[in-house]
Amino acid sequence: MEPTGAAAVIIGNEVLTAKVVDANGPHLIRRLREVGIPLRSLEIVPDEVDVIVEAVARARMRARYVFTSGGIGPTHDDVTVRAVALAMGRKVVRLPEMVALIRQKAVDTLTAEALRLADAPEGAVLIAQPGSWYPVLTVGDVFLLPGVPQLFRSQLDAVLARLRGTPVYLRVLYLNQGESAVAAVLDRVALDMPHVAIGSYPMFDRTLDYVVKVTVESEDTAAVETAMLRLQAGLPVGSVVRTE
């Protein structure tokens, strides 16, 4: 079976060493949910070629679309292009169209290092970005986004405009009884209806009028409603505070 959905690889020593809090992962998660592309996994790895190679290869096994964040640039710690190329068994080549863009942009200040931005895995395609000279670098279904949050967001928008997702239908039950008291019925319905994702989240906030939040979701609206009916029939009488 061909993999579906997306997987993310966040490349960032600065994140793992607590110098910055990663904003790109949470943003990507939210945007993928909005467009209805399921996210299979998200991995934060250091700026080390071999670790990135493995993470990208794994992401490609798990998901159709792979998003990387960071490690794009002209310095020694920018190793994402090389790692993605290795993970895909491709050479790194210099893209003439990118060289032209960089020469145009950096007329007076062109250095040998600046031209490293034109390096890409062989077969890479540039997606033009409205409002920016800098295109999105893509290879197959791998999207190499920059780590700087403003750039990450605008490039992600350019990518997502081209992908098609399937919206997920979500319903929620709020319960006034703990997980131990409701686990048996949740288990039964989850087991009988494997295509409906049922999540159970205990809350430890006494200001709420519920102690467990149960989520029921699927692309199949009818299946979600059937699961809701089965849950409501099986849960202890009076335990459902409300549904959404």
Added chain:
Amino acid sequence: MEPTGAAAVIIGNEVLTAKVVDANGPHLIRRLREVGIPLRSLEIVPDEVDVIVEAVARARMRARYVFTSGGIGPTHDDVTVRAVALAMGRKVVRLPEMVALIRQKAVDTLTAEALRLADAPEGAVLIAQPGSWYPVLTVGDVFLLPGVPQLFRSQLDAVLARLRGTPVYLRVLYLNQGESAVAAVLDRVALDMPHVAIGSYPMFDRTLDYVVKVTVESEDTAAVETAMLRLQAGLPVGSVVRTE
């Protein structure tokens, strides 16, 4: 060589589907940095046994200490104990001391499902937590922390109080020239001093008086100072706005 440092596995469909923003990953990153335990990687995976098994096995290859977050509880989506046991080649057993704690806590409301909280990989050790009846579940150097942020934090404190880290010495250079102009000298020092981690972060905020932040760090203070001197000698004249 024995692995050092830590690796994290966040188990959470709710995070990957954007129902909640993960707070435990960022908190763990910050706390590990404070105590001086380097974090090798952080992976967010769904509540699926096989994916968690792989992630935990990988984390154990990469790092000495493994922290998991989430999937601890009595419902069908709580599969962390089983996955960690599989990743470590151990059976799941019921811990008599945990059964006793649960019976004591849930005198009137004890269900068969509640007792699932007493299941653990064989050889597990419980670390008592001040101020809570619920101990930290550990197996070897794997710490199975709950996903609820309040519980995650207090359990993490109990664990970190027992581990020893090595503080990292960090210095920073703020530069008024772009990465392309300074990449050559950064590369040279990074290549010559592989035990000093040099990071380069472009900033795209015109309200700042610098455009690139360079971090220089190591457990070896003298090596960091040597790298700082070499960088300052090699960087373009007048490009260093200030150092920290």
